[in-house]
Amino acid sequence: MKRKIPLLITFTVGIILIISEFIPHKPFGQLSGELEIWFLIISGFAILLGQLSLFKVNILKIKYKQRDWQFYTITLISFIIMVTLGFLWGTGKSAGMLGQGEVISNILGYKPFDYLFHNIYQHLQATMFSLLAFFIASAAYRAFIGRTVESNLLLVSAVLVMLGNTTLGSLLTGWLPESLNFLHLPKISEFIMTFPTTAGQRAIMIGAGLGIIGSSLRIILGIERSYLGGE
């Protein structure tokens, strides 16, 4: 029964949702949206599990003084501070237990929660995102080292695309006559991005789409049961 009931629910809901894609009439037309709301409600409850997991794992690491345990303390303290401030004075336009906190808001310019969000959290987020620039450089360096025919092709096309997107690229081939305009670097760059790149991406997307159909059918028909934790 532990297996059969979830499989039955999956099969029924899966088939109804497939049918509803082609039937706009009520109640089928609204089913997809309704189930998304159900998912959000269940996710809301599941968030509690996530928070409990976060606490448990971090407290255990602090308790047993694992390596770098101080960092886990910072995580927990930050979590408690943000939750407390949110509860006391709310966030955005919503009030907390102590109201809108006008006095503090006047001093800080924001509510305490929002103040920390805008002045610490967003900067930390931007810092992590900025790392991407350096990682792209290091990854590109490895990718562009010409070792095989494929990597040489990648190197050539990457150089053409990069040059084509800079003013230097326009300058380099700007002297070409009108009849050789197709060799103008920005044109070559545009061609590479519009045709080979898009074609490749679409091929991957078609394959992935078929993969999703196959996986969905396996799950709906009960052939694939790994997500239930069993065979």
Add this chain to the structure above:
Amino acid sequence: MKKYLIFLFILYTCFLFSQEILLNIKDKPNDDGSALLISWDTSQIISSKIIIERETSDGKFITITSSEEPIGTFEDGSKIITGIRYEYCLTAYDSNGEIIQITRTTGESSAQWFNKDKISLLIFALLITISIVYYIFSARSGKHLYIRKIAGLESMDESVGRATEMGRPILFIPGTLDLDDMQTIAGLTILRKLAQKAAEYDAKLIVPVCRSMVLSTAKEVVKEAFMKAGHPDAYDPNSVFYLTDDQFGYVAGVDGIIVREKPAANFFLGAFYAESLILAETGFASGAIQTAGTAMPSQLPFFVVACDYTLIGEELFAASAYLSKDPHQLGSLKGQDFGKAIFIIVLVIGIILEISGVHFLKDFLTLH
């Protein structure tokens, strides 16, 4: 004389008719009856602005739209109920804001039982579904099905073995999207196989997740895998844990784990966005053997560059069937291949027809 008078009368009537505003209310096709299509043509009069109003249940008129165009269409989807006849009023104004003409008409919406715009989708879905089901039954009857080798999945033993030899953990990331994304589910099905192997080899597994729903499922999957491997005692409930829902907060957390724990093998299997390269490059720097897989075309180049093995698009979804060696699941992969063949044929025919100036196939396949 009589004929002449009749001719003049008809001519006068036509003239009067030609001065009228055309206001049409039609049911929006292929919908659930929640919208009406309004079209107007005021080109026969010189108006600078038109306002269209709809009568409410209490007899008042509310403005639906206004336009300065003489000909136009508008979709009224605001609180339209199926089976109720709505009255619309179009008022045309001149450049001084004076009313030139008022036209009224009524319309009623209805819900359809089949969306004709999606007939091509239905045909393709049926074709692919039938082929998948056919190959599943073929596999069940014992027919041998050839499936090409997927290097990224073949390397799983190598990765787990390496982690065991080095005494370091295995890191598994099931993407950054929730359980309603197929890539996450595909990632979790691979996690099950990986957890089973980790249990057999007695290797430590770390699964940080960024969605609470994924946490519950991943815990269950890993627990069952350890039980199936015959090592339920080796299962550590804290090996699967939640970090944060925030994209870059999660990346910071995982990067920290990679730097501190130095996993011997990293698996990034699921849906990824900008975090893909940050994770993969940190893993590369730590010297781990890395396997990635996603169906996000924009993230695949990053994984290809930074990881040892990459499952591209469909390979991620095929992983579960490939690893299980179950004939039913392998049959479904064959069905997918048949679907690919259909796509290739339709693409080639479509290209030929478009070059020839015949557009019916493109029009038929376009979803509105």
